[in-house]
Amino acid sequence: MSLKAKKLWIVVSLLLLTAAAYWQAISLDFVNYDDPAYVTENDIVQNGLTADGVRWAFTTVYIGNWHPLTWLSHMLDIQIFGLNPAGHHFGNLLFHIANTLLLFLLLLRMTKAPWQSAFAAALFALHPLHVESVAWISERKDVLSTFFLILTIGAYVLYVEKPRLPRYGCVVILFLLGLMAKPMLVTLPFLLLLLDFWPLGRLQPPGQAGVSREPAGRPATPGKRKSKVARPRRAAAPSVEASLPLALPWPRIRGFVLEKIPLFALSALFSVITFVTQHGEGSVSSLEAMPLGFRIANSLLSYARYMGKxxxxDHLAVFYPYPKVLPLWLVIGAALLLIGITWAAARSAGRFPWLIVGWLWYLGTLVPVIGIVAVGSQAMADRYTYVPLVGLFIMIAWGAPELLKRVRGKEPILAVAAGAAIAALMAVTWSQLSHWQNGVSLFRHTLAVTSDNSTAHDLMGSALRRTGDTEGALAHFSEAIRINPANAKAHDHLGNILADRGRTDEAVAHYLDAVRFNPRDEIFRNNLGKAYFEQGKIDEAIREIRTALDLKPDFAEARYNLGSILGSQGKHAEAMAHFREALRKRPGWAQLHNNLGSALLLQGNVDEAIAHFREALRIQPDYPTAQANLRDAMSLRKGP
Structure with a gap:
């Protein structure tokens, strides 16, 4: 079979296998974990691709992130599919399939090893650890940023083959686009340095550099292939392994580092932007809340646990809580494992360069999310492995043939083993996808495979409440608080149920706890303000809602609530100003149009009031309050 035919066969196989493993994703629903903030309750995104939306995407930090390209992709989905989750899932699947095929083509171009490249791409496509990145609509940023990561590396390979400024410019632009989808790509310049070593071979002496065309497991052999001259070089490999740091051409490495300064500058810029935005959102844990020693220990364990998974x-979950205790023997064991693999990979770098490159790819690309800078409340996350596991897959794909190189008839053995691995991964991936049917199924599974998971209980409560099961929701919110009394969201969610039941005093107690544990959350402040208003504490209500607006000036619900309170105090002009500002953010809110119409009517602006009542009824035809207000306004316009 010719290389061209082989390549076509592999591409078609990868496409069909990936589509088959993930096809049920099209039938999945949105989940109540981040999807509301990203899509289903995001008013800007729900307007589709608009000039205002594009401006918002590039100028706004939202939920602690600045990733405008991700926002634009969600807006495009809304533009095409509306709120049909099948279309959004289809978009994620398309990107995952594209990433799989691009990864295969990239590895093939760099290594000229079709079967190893195909197996590495198949592992990437079908591994269950990647289900979270594909099945979760909010993780569009994973598949989108990886799409640009692979394109960036591909552009870099073209630049290495023929160094030209326009080609380097393409590398920079594609890297920038990837960072604007998800800043986890900040490690890419380091990846390019690894690829300079293998398989691009740029660290070899002049005249010998280039892509390795040798069989799997062997470094590129300079000069003629299989010539007798090459044998002494191969025999000398052990001395190179033993003194790898001394054997590296440091002046050339320095040149390659300088070559990548624009890329390092972008990485530094986006690292700072990400830290500042996450810190401003309150997502970065302080050293007092999480000591450095605990972070290092958890990071070591996470590296080992990702490899184990x-x-x-098994026991894959959308949220892994921090363990209460990190056993010292486990931490030491994880550290020794990492040190041992690093030592072995470095020692064998001369003979098996793919080993050190794959290992450092894995270690390096996890650095931004391994937990030294603790962002969020999860100990680890499956989605963080989407790019890092490529390094381990390279080690497996190139290592398996090397292990069997002295075995006769190794090709059938490798083929059967690869087929069995692919079949097993497809089965587990299909099973894991079934847990993503909706929020209830997702968090039921999460609670089944984890313990003492306060966040999962809170999210399960929210999912149940959306289905109307408030008793079940109440039980899960209470359990979330029992496990972690400082779970501010669970206090807020429990307060909401109590407020709906008229138990306002109890609700206020939980809202106060939510604010105490997270004073910078505008939603908690707004809910506390509403509860104070129900208690008749007008000044306290206005104070809390104004604080919410200080934290988030474009918070439409807080504007609406403040306007309603001011209107109840007879301050109609001030109320109208808040209603109009809220409408600018949420033009499709029927209740807001109705209240603005009422304020306008009290000010004597009958025609404008009628227009807003009619708009409220266009949005929500069965809105009796707006119907009555419209009749009253029409009678006033007609006069006696």
């Missing part, structure tokens, strides 16, 4: 993908 790569080998045996």
């Amino acid at each position: 790569m080998i045996w993908p």
Whole structure:
């Protein structure tokens, strides 16, 4: 079979296998974890691709992130599919399939090893650890940023083959686009340095650099292939392994680092932007809340656990809580494992360069999310492995043939083993996808495979409440608080149920706890203000809602609530100003149009009031309050 035919066969196979493994994703619903903030309750995104939306995407930090390209992709989905989740899931699947095919083509171009490249791409496509990145609509940023990551590396390979300024410019632009989808790509310049070593071979002496065309597991052999001259070089490899740091051409490495300064500058810029935005959102844990020693210990364990789940993908969950205790023996064991693999990979770098490159790819690309800078409340996350596992897959794909190189008839053995691995991964991936049917199924599974998971209980409560099961929701919110009394969201959610039941005093107690544990959350402040208003504490209500607006000036619900309170105090002009500002953010809110119409009517602006009542009824035809207000306004316009 010719290389061209082989390539076509592999591309078609990868496409069909990935589509088959993930096809049920099209039938999945939105979930109540981040999807509301990203899509289903995001008013800007729900307007589709608009000039205002594009401006918002590039100028706004939202939920602690600045990733305008991700926002634009969600807006495009709304433009095409509306709020049909099938279309959004289809978009994620398309990107995952594209990433799989691009990864195969990239590895093939760099290594000229079709079967190893195909197997590495198949592992990437089908591994259950990647289900979270594909099945979760909010993780569009994973598949989108990886799309640009692979394109960036591909552009870099073209630049290496023929260094030209326009080609380097393409590298920079594609890298920038990837960072604007998800800043986890900040490690890419380091990846390019690894690829300079292998498989691009740029660290070899002049005249010998280039892509390795040798069989799997062997470094590129300079000069003629299989010539007798090459044998002494191969025999000398052990001395190179033993003194790898001394054997590296440091002046050339320095040149390659300088070559990448624009890329390092972009990485530094986006690292700062990400830290500042996450810190401003209150997502970055302080050293007092999480000591450095605990972070390092958890990071070591996470590196080992990701490898364990790569080998045996069991008990996968959308949220892993921090363990209460990190056993010292486990931390030491994880550290020794990492040190041992690093030492072995470095020692064998001369003979098996793919080993050190794959290992450092894995270690390096996890650095931004491994937990030294603790962002969020999760100990680890499956989605963080989407790019890093490529390094381990390279080690497996190139290592397996090397292990069997002295075995006769190794090709059938490798083929059967690869087929069995692919079949097993497809089965587990299909099973894991079934847990993503909706929020209830997702968090039921999460609670089944984790313990003492306060966040999962809170999210399960929210999912149940959306289905109308308030008793079940109440139980899960209470359990979330029992496990972690400082879970501010659970206090807020429990307060909402109590407020709906008229138990306002109890609701206020929980809202106060939510504010105490997270004073910078505008939603908690707004809910506390509403509860104070129900208690008749007008000044306290106005104070809390104004604080919410200080934290988030474009918070439409807080504007609406403040306007309603001011209107109840007879301050109609001030109320109208808040209603109009809220409408600018949420033009499709029927209740807001109705209240603005009422304020206008009291000010004598009958025609404008009628227009807003009619708009409220266009949005919500069965809105009796707006119907009555419209009749009253029409009678006033007609006069006696």
